[in-house]
Amino acid sequence: MTQSVANSNVNNASSQANTAAKDPSVFGKVAVIYGGNSNERAVSLDSGSAVLKALQSQGVDATHFDPKDQDVTELKNYDRVFNVLHGRGGEDGQLQGLLDWLQIPQTGSGVLASAIGMDKVRTKQLWQGCGLSTAPFAVLNKDTDWQQVVSALGLPLMVKPVHEGSSIGMSKVNTLDELPKAYEVASECGDVVMAEKWITGREFTIVIIDDEAYPVIRLQPADVSNFYDYEAKYNRNDTMYHIPCGLSEEEEAHLQALSLAAFKAVNAEGWGRVDAMQDEEGNFWLLEINTVPGMTSHSLVPMAAKARGMEFEDLCWHILAQTL
Known part of the structure; x- marks a missing residue:
């Protein structure tokens, strides 16, 4: 992983901006929930362990809770939940609904978003x-009718499962003959599959915290003909992340505003991430939203926060403090 980061406008005060909590005892007993049974279990384990370590290092009474091994009704024994349960079960409203029912404060978005x-x-x-x-x-x-899809969206195009994250099951399709196989791969991950027009251009991600868009990150996979896939996200060390992102000040402000509007449109809260592309004509296109983003060593939320002067431990504290 290679980063190109310049912090010429770092706001060091942001490390605990809008965070009234100073004493870890105010959080009570915290369940950091990660792992689970989804296809994103491995990523969730990495994210959650990093969050747990960060909270414990600051004196928070935080404990790992894995719904794969523990009965979720045991969550009633906790004062609040830091949700790092990626994928189905933790990111799709199921956990959110349970915690609402139990009246336990939780990080991130609610059931609807x-x-x-x-x-x-x-x-x-x-x-x-x-x-x-x-x-x-x-x-x-x-x-x-595969030909009809190609006629409507053109080639290349992207095929992806509708209910998965972390680029799981996604394929770039370059020819008509590749489309049925890509559909098969995606359908193994779920019952609904989509094809999306391939946008040739630059890929960006925009982190949202406290209804504020953080510095935009430009993603540059080593294989520029491909996309920011699972390998590029979690396993490769030659993916480049650019902050500043290379956009003009006006373009970056426009993309931040577009992403914040997209975030609010789905009623997202607390923190999250929006992914977008810029085509060769300079137009921006929203791709998707992530309401429980990764918190691994390769993850983008910590990267954007660091560009604002917020270290990982402070970021985890700040997100947890949103539950107060």
Whole structure:
């Protein structure tokens, strides 16, 4: 992983901005929930262990809670939950609904935003209804006319499962003959699959914390003909992350405003991440939203926070403090 980071406008005061909590005892007993049974379990384990360590190092009474091994009703024994449960079960409204029922404060978005955000099709339909630019798409099934999809979206295109994150099950399709196989791969991850128009250009991610868009990050996979896939996100060390992102001041402000509007449109709260592309004509296209972003060593939320002068431990404290 290579980073290009310049902090010429670092706001060091942001490390605990709007965080009234100074004493870890105010949090009570905290369950850091991670692991689970989804296809993103491995990433969740990495994210959660980093968050747990960061909170414990600051004196927070935090404990690992893995719903794969523990009964979720045991969460009633905790005062609040830091949710780092990526994927289905933790990011789609199920955990959020349970915690609401138990009246336990939790980090991040509630039931509605989580359910919408985990469904890429519903998210894009909502954004379209709000007049926000998102890449054209089509829902696929085993009876789909592949030629019709290609005629509508062009080539190349992206095929992805609708209810997965971390780029799991995604494929870039360069020819018509590759489309059925890509559909098969994606369908193994879930019952709904979509194809999305391939946007040739630059890929960006925008972190949102406290209804504020943080410095935009430009993602540059080593294989520029491909995309920011699972390998590039978590395993490769030659992916480049650029802060500043290379946009003009006006372009970056526009992308931040677009992303914040997209975040609010799904009723997201607390913290999250929006992914977008800029095509060769300079137009921005929203791709998707992540309401429980990664917190691993390769993750983008800590990277954007660091560009604002917020170290990882402070970031975890700040997110937890949103539950007070």
